[in-house]
Amino acid sequence: MELVDTHAHLNLPGYKDLPEVVARAREAGLSAIVVVGIDLKTSRKALELAEAYPGYVFPTVGVHPHEVKNLNEEAYRELEALASRAVALGEIGLDFAKEYSPRELQLEHFERQLSLAREKNLPVVLHVREAYEEALAVIKKYLPLRAVFHCFAGGVPEARKALDLGCLLSVTGIVTFPKAENIREVVRFAPLEALMLETDCPFLTPVPFRGKRNEPAYVRYVCEKVAEVKGIEVSECARQTTENARAFFGI
Numbered sequence: 001m002e003l004v005d006t007h008a009h010l011n012l013p014g015y016k017d018l019p020e021v022v023a024r025a026r027e028a029g030l031s032a033i034v035v036v037g038i039d040l041k042t043s044r045k046a047l048e049l050a051e052a053y054p055g056y057v058f059p060t061v062g063v064h065p066h067e068v069k070n071l072n073e074e075a076y077r078e079l080e081a082l083a084s085r086a087v088a089l090g091e092i093g094l095d096f097a098k099e100y101s102p103r104e105l106q107l108e109h110f111e112r113q114l115s116l117a118r119e120k121n122l123p124v125v126l127h128v129r130e131a132y133e134e135a136l137a138v139i140k141k142y143l144p145l146r147a148v149f150h151c152f153a154g155g156v157p158e159a160r161k162a163l164d165l166g167c168l169l170s171v172t173g174i175v176t177f178p179k180a181e182n183i184r185e186v187v188r189f190a191p192l193e194a195l196m197l198e199t200d201c202p203f204l205t206p207v208p209f210r211g212k213r214n215e216p217a218y219v220r221y222v223c224e225k226v227a228e229v230k231g232i233e234v235s236e237c238a239r240q241t242t243e244n245a246r247a248f249f250g251i
């Protein structure tokens with residue numbers, strides 16, 4: 001069984017045991033890990049990890065909506081250079097739930113990074129919280145665009161609109177949480193061809209390891225739950241979501 005963790009933050013502190021983490025991922029059947037940047041520092045680190053694990057770790061670069069308040073022209077020059085070595089731009093988007101950066105700035109930098117993705121012909125990894133309508137309206141302006149809603153947290157109506165624009169939805173360990181019936185409803189609704197699996201590690205550790213640090217190997221538990229919810233074989237879920245991930249990121 002082949003799996004891909006399409007959203008891991010092995011570039012964040014807390015992975016001093018990285019060689020063991022990667023070994024366990026290989027052991028669990030992962031054929032690739034996509035390491036996602038949230039600012040310039042973690043984007044650089046994602047590229048470094050990709051060099052350390054060629055053909056296994058793939059990097060994305062981008063500035064998370066929480067962090068866009070720190071962006072300036074110099075930062076954009078570096079981001080553009082880093083993007084030339086990445087498999088996607090992200091994570092970028094809108095977070096109106098936390099609003100760590102003002103909304104106007106989030107919108108401005110979301111658009112600017114979408115332009116950069118278009119220019120570099122890169123897919124985008126989206127972080128959207130409580131801003132689905134706004135995000136979809138912006139995305140429409142940049143079509144055609146390959147985009148995935150990382151850790152999709154909307155309901156079926158938002159999922160339908162995202163799928164109509166050709167976007168993919170990505171599922172985390174939240175799908176295993178007892179209270180996450182809304183996410184399971186979206187998983188049931190969306191075609192398997194539009195789903196990708198991720199851990200978002202070190203966050204969102206799935207059952208049965210909830211409360212511990214998350215790591216790519218645990219994407220297996222996400223796959224098992226998605227298969228259960230959709231009433232399909234785990235192997236079929238792994239096969240199709242891996243194919244989706246390979247096509248999306250071009251890896």
Ligand SMILES: [Zn+2]
Nearest residue numbers: 007036091200
């Ligand atoms: Zn993330």
